[in-house]
Amino acid sequence: MTTTTLDLAPVPFAAQLARFGDSPAIRGGSRTISYAELADLVATTAARLGPVRRLVALTASNDVDSLVAYLAALTGNHAIILLPADKPAALESLVAAYDPDVIMRSGSGEPVMEERRPGTRHELHPELALLLSTSGSTGSPKLVRLSLENLQSNAESIAEYLGIGPHDRAATTLPMSYCYGLSVINSHLLRGASLVVTDLSVVDPCFWNLFHAEGATSFAAVPYTFDLLERVGFADMALPSLRYVSQAGGGLGPDKVRHYAGLGARRGWDLVVMYGQTEATARMAYLPPDLASEHPQAIGVPVPGGTFRLEQVPGLDECELIYAGPNVMLGYAESPQDLALGRTVAELRTGDLAKRTPNGLYEIVGRRSRFIKVVGLRVDLGHVERILIGLGVSAAVAGTDGRLVAAVEGDHDLSLIAKTVAQDLGLPRAAVDLHPVPKIPRLANGKPDYPAVIAMASRPEMPANEPPPHHPGMDVRTIFAEVLETANVTDTDTFVSLGGDSLSYVAASVRLEQELRYLPRGWHLMPIRELTPGLKQAERAGHTAKPVHGRVRTWQRRLLAPMETSVVLRAVAIVFIVSTHIGLFSWEGTAHVLMGLAGYNFARFQLEGNRRSRFRRHLRAIARIVVPSVAVIAVAFAVTDDYGWHNVLLLNSLVGPQGWTDMSRFWFVEVLVHILVGLALLLAIPVIDRAMRRWPWGFPLALAGLDLLQRFDVVELPYPGQGPVLWLFAFGWAAAVSHTLRQRSLLTAMALCTIPGSFEDTYRSATILAGFLVLLWINTLPVPRGMHRFVALLASASLYIYVTHWLVYPMVIQIDKGLAVWASLAVGVAYWALMSRVMGAAESWLRPARPTAVERPGSMS
Incomplete structure (x- = not known):
């Protein structure tokens, strides 16, 4: 059954934004968006979603694009699955389970919409508005079904007991994909209040600069937030605009409740302790601030419109707390078929054991289930x-x-x-x-x-085979500072935002593996606070690594440990390249695997940020390839007769002799630099940038299609040497952004149709195909533990080994080919160590000062 969005009434707080006119809806740094402007943005995005009611998956960050996409889906009466943007595994899992019609993401000024089909294939109940994972269980196919009434009624009750008005300004300290963080947004938009939209942590001084600058009146906290506040000296901060701090997301100890309630009383703000579950849209109870010091163990009274009752649990002396109200979910969904269901739950069994005190307050005394x-x-x-x-x-x-x-x-x-x-x-x-x-x-x-x-x-003692407690927060910052040659590193920085690239990635990953004892997928895009076990999951939904199933065999875990596939492939490829050139053995094709890896790393490290910051990152990456390569080629030009000026200028493939000659030896570096320069210029064009943001998976495949016109002789361009290889680079790019089974399957089919036969040598084509498929489908490869450092060294120095081995092995090959291989690898690693220091020092000298709170990536611009 297909329903148009016009058949249903939208959620009022989302549909009636324009009634607040020029009042500020969104604040953040240098940018303010009025309610009228926000309504226009929402209407434009809603129109893009179309008139047919559809299932929309939104990967949300704390930014304007995510907020607009969320409100557009609500005003268009679409059903939304809300997910954290920094958890690609969660998106992959839920896309596989629910097959949404549209996937939306933050873009560069407007939401990116990946339309997986026109219209819908789902039957969606008329009341269904939002689907959330239960209590932070990101990626689980079990979702909470929330209705239009659930969202509106809970926003109204929260706004009522918090007294939210047009002059309030809430800082977004929690992710909007988390029901608590979302409830802050809904309740403030309902009353025409402002949102200070940011993803900065409360441990970041820039957060408090922004808080002061925007005159924020409240922020939301989970229990661990208060530990963070103690670290930054919150008790001594002068916050004249702060009206209240709300707390939920788990029980806060009575001592802390009493402490912060007293602090707020002295400083002129309230502590509002709250109790809720995703199944109740967000909130079920609140503790009036004037009772917090006297009753710090209580969850308080039901929110307006809600009621509690206590039901005796068989076999226990305690009673289970049961809640009823208009904010109780419709029920759970575990498959797409459940999206057609109406209400299956009349009241919510919380699973908590509770009691009611003589003064009418409720207290949690335990849990019914484990x-x-x-x-x-x-x-x-x-x-x-x-x-x-x-x-x-x-x-x-x-x-x-x-x-x-x-x-x-x-x-x-x-x-x-x-x-x-x-x-x-x-x-x-x-x-x-x-x-x-x-x-x-x-x-x-x-x-x-x-x-x-x-x-x-x-017990104070630790087991004999258990390491002592590990607190690597400062260690992570130190690793980033040393690897990336920068001194100013904060908890909100990421490896990429600090300028990390594929050349520094391996060194950082090996050191982080030692400190954290495991590395989550996508760590290079995670803020340092989420890479720190003590902070991870505190204010955000957290990262769920891939589960490990089956019996762990003792000999396997002692001898083997996983390494990231891209790192292993780089190390293996450079050994095969050098050995083939020297004649120790012959195995061609691994250089083209490296070209695919270059595209894979380009997508991971070079596409973050706005056009200006990304262009600077592109130039930096190109310089880190050009400078050490040209230095070696210039020496080769000076001491041998094998090369010309066009080699030094990396132009041999364009203006050098036709066909394969000794001057073609540096073809890989030349072609890679040409591709990177071309993409840097191309993506600096606004319309191209918008296209890449809107179609992150289709864009690299479009580039591949253009180059494949040469591969299949549809067009012929004068590019001697190795022929067209941009399509391999683009395939690697597409592999990095393939987040669903469908995308990887389609990309596999494309590879099977294009890579075989790309060279007359069948074995070379097979090597390229195998390397690409391993990169696409396998996240990690088992490597002997004792080999990790060696593999990491080879991967880090792969470019340097490639450019130096042409000069090294001729001096040793007459003695022994194996020795020539080892000498080439050793000299390349030494050159990498030297140039890393030289380039790092140069970049530190040239690097501008870190941006202010208004300019930082977490702020709005």
Whole structure:
């Protein structure tokens, strides 16, 4: 059944933005957007979504584009799956499970829309408005179905008890993909208040500069936020505009509630403790600020329009807290078919055990089911035990809010197991506390003694094979500072924002692996605060690494450890290139695999930011290739008769002798530089930049299609040497942005249709195809632990080995070909070490001062 958006009434707070006219809706640094302007932006995007009601997946950041896309989908009566933008695995999982009609992302000034089909293939219930993961379980196919009434009613009740008015200005300290962060947005837009839109952390001084500059009146906090506030001296800050701090996302200890309530009373602001679940759209209870100091353990009273009741739990002395109100979800969805369902839930069984005090306040006294919350994420302890069983481990798992504790029976590598469990659940490693026991403690009835397990958390000693607690926040900043030759590194910086590229990526990844003991996928785009176990997941939904299934074999984990596929391919390729040129053995095609890898890394490191910052990054990347290469080629030109000035200028493939000659030896560097220069100029054009942002997957394939016209002799251009290779670079680019099974499958089909036969040598084509498919489909490859440093060195120095080996091996080859290979690799690594220092020093000298709070990437511009 297809329904037009005109058949339904949209959510009022989204549809009636224009009624607030010129009042500021969005603030942030140097940019202010009025409600009238926001309404126009929303209407334009809603028109792009079309008149047919569709299922829209929105990967949201705390930025204007995401906000506009969210409101446009609501005003157009589309059903939205809201996801965090920094969790591509979550998008991939939910796209596979629900097959949305449209995927929307932040762009460069307007939302990017990937239309997967015209119209829709889904039957969507008329009341369905929003789908959210439950309690931060990012990527799970189980979603909460929220209605138009849910969103509107909860926004109204929150705005009522917080007294939100047009003069309020809320800073977006939580991601909008999290129901708590979203409720801040909804309730403020309802009342014509302003949003100070930012993704800066409260530990970043730039956040407080922005807070002061915009006169923000409130911010939202989860329990861990208060630990961060203590680090930055929040108690001593003068914040004259601050009206209240709201808290939810897990229980805040009574001592802290009392402390911050008292601090607020002295400083002129309120602490508003709240209680809620995604299943209730956001909020179910709040504690009136004047009662916080006297009743710090209470969750308070039901929100306006809601009611609580207590129901006795069989076998327990306590009662379960049950909530009813217009904000209770329609029900859960576990498949696309569930999107057609109406209301299946009349009231919400919270799973929390509670009591009602004589003064009418409610208090949580425990949990009915075996769930805990760790940094805002709900953790099923039974599920953790099943994970451990799958790893061949017998354990009893318990915990409290903030820590997961397990008694592990037998002799195991607890460090490896804890890391695996943390990755599987998306938790900080420091939150998983494992203890070895001869036998699992049990009660008289044979059931595990979970209180005894929890008591283990208080033991001061660590297991013999468990490393001491690790707090690498400062270490991560130090690694970035040293690898990238920059002194000013903050918690909100990313590897890419600091100027990291494929040449420095390997060195950083190896050192981070040692510090963090694992690296999440996409770490190079994650703020440092999310790479720090103590901060990870605190204010954002967190990163969920790929789960590990099956039994971990002792010999495998002792001998092998995963390394990122792109790093391994670079190392293997350069060894094969040098060995083939020297004649130790012959295996051609790996240079073309490196060309695909160059495109893959281009997409990962060179496409972030606005056009100006990206152009500077492009020039820097080109310089890091050109300077060391030209230096070697100039020496070769000076001491041999094999090269000409066109080699030094990297123009041999354009103006040099036709066909393959000795002067063609540096073809790879030349072609790569030509491609990078061309793309830097091309993407500096606004219309091209917008096209690339709108079609991030299709754009590189369009480039590949143009170059494939040469590959299949449709057109012929005078480019001697290795012939067209831009299409391989573009395929690598497309591989990096292929986030769904469908995209990877289509790209695989394209590779199968184009790579075979690209060279007369069948084995060369097969090597290129195999290398590309491994890059596309496999994230990591097992490498002997003792080889990690060596592989990382070769990968880091691959360009330098390539340009120097032409001068090195002729001096050694007469002695021994194997020795010539080793000498070429050694000299290339030494040259890499030297030039890294030289280039780093030069860049540090040339680098401008870091931007101010208004100019920083987290601010709006």
